Amino acid sequence: MQIHVVKPNESLTTIARTYHSTTQDIVEANDLPNPNNLVIGQSLVIPIIGHFYFVQPGDSLFSISRKVGVSAQELATINRLNVNQHLNVGFRLYIPQGKKRNAEFNAYVEPRGTTVAPVLETSAREAAPYLTYLAPFSFQVRRDGTLKAPLLNNFPAIAKANRNVLMMVINNQENDQFSDELGRILLNNMAIQDKFLNNIVSTANKYGFRDIHFDFEFLRPADREAYNRFLRKAKQRFKSQGWLMSTALAPKTSATQKGKWYEGHDYKAHGEIADFVVIMTYEWGYSGGPAMAVSPIDQVRRVLEYAVTEIPSNKIMMGQNLYGYDWTLPFVQGSVAKAVSPQQAIQLAASHHVPIQYDTKAQAPFFKYSSAGKQHEVWFEDARSIQAKFNLIKELNIRGMSYWKLGLAFPQNWLLIVDNFTVTKHGS
DSSP, X not given: OEEEXXXXXXXXXXXXXXXXXXHHHHHHHHTOSOTTSOOTTOEEEEOOSSEEEEOOTTOOHHHHHHHHTSOHHHHHHHTTOOTTOOOOTTOEEEEOOOOOEEEEEEEEEOOOTTSOOHHHHHHHHHHGGGOXXXXXXXXXXXXXXXXEOOOOTTHHHHHHHTTOEEEEEEEOEETTEEOHHHHHXXXXXXXXXXXXXHHHHHHHHHHTOOXXXXXXXXXXXGGHHHHHHHHHHHHHHHHTTTOEEEEEEOXXXXXXXXXXXXXXXXXXXXXXXXXXXXXXXXXSSOTTSOSOOSSOHHHHHHHHHHHHXXXXXXXXXXEEESOEEEEEESOOTTOOOEEEOHHHXXXXXXXXXXXXXXXXXXXXXXXXXXXXXXXXXXXXOOHHHHXXXXXXXXXXXXXXXXXXXXXXXXXXXXXXXXXXXXXOOOOO
């Protein structure tokens, strides 16, 4: 698979010719919203096996081999060259596809309102072949230990058809807000806690959930150990059913990190108790804050490099957004940015005739445009940014990736999963 960044005066025809592909294949692979109006700086996935490398000043087959992980002799043989041959700048080398490792992928899907929007079911069906887990969001616990179910509709059937483990996501929300008081009751009142666990078991058996996933957030720091004790108790209960148990964790960079979002989460304990964890490595750039990358890789790296010192790497899933935001400038506290999909972001850039830029520190694309007298700044995800995250998964040897959330189109992501990994399937 090749990632190509559109340059001035390029067309789909010239790009396809460069990689021995076709315009139709490129349009279909990227579900291109702007095939006749490409944006400078727009990334395209070229659906070929392996990829091409264009020689840079100072390159040799030996230096290139170190970059791409293929021996100089193999590169020479494949490209019909002498291993010591001088390479002209711009010369195109074919690089064969590397060995793929196994990885797991989860995606949350969040129905809102009284019905499941057709776009959500369609999104789940399209994503499910690339997933290990499918996670309807979410079961909410009441203060008496009973459960309020999300709209499930056809999600269990979609999971079964695609050998996805159906994940039962349970959180401590009341009125769409995380409640520390609800957390306190569930973690400390043993009679309610036992009723809560009984309800989980009966519900999971009813619908076929095989991973129980606790997303308890904004807990009181005083309940940190109570949460650990609860997870140990739940794990023993679910183990007898043959189920997995996982948790969602705030993105910490130290064990002593202060703040209500962080102090209730004990990385070391969760790493010992849970089968795996999802670390919510996104929302640095968020709808209520100033414009910046949603999941800048330098920040993601800091969190995950700390996480692997506390949690076995094969239990860690990197959280990843499937969306970006469109901020109105200047940022005003209390204003809310609009969520956009990668496809919508490209359409915006194309319609306003502005180039897409790329922040190499954050490893994220962005652009600015004007509309109705207002300046806007858009940060989103593209093939380059998601490939950078996949490279980090390989480097740190972590379990895989978990997406928040389905419903916003990002076709390049799914193609690059297949190019980089073999998706683990646990379903029967």
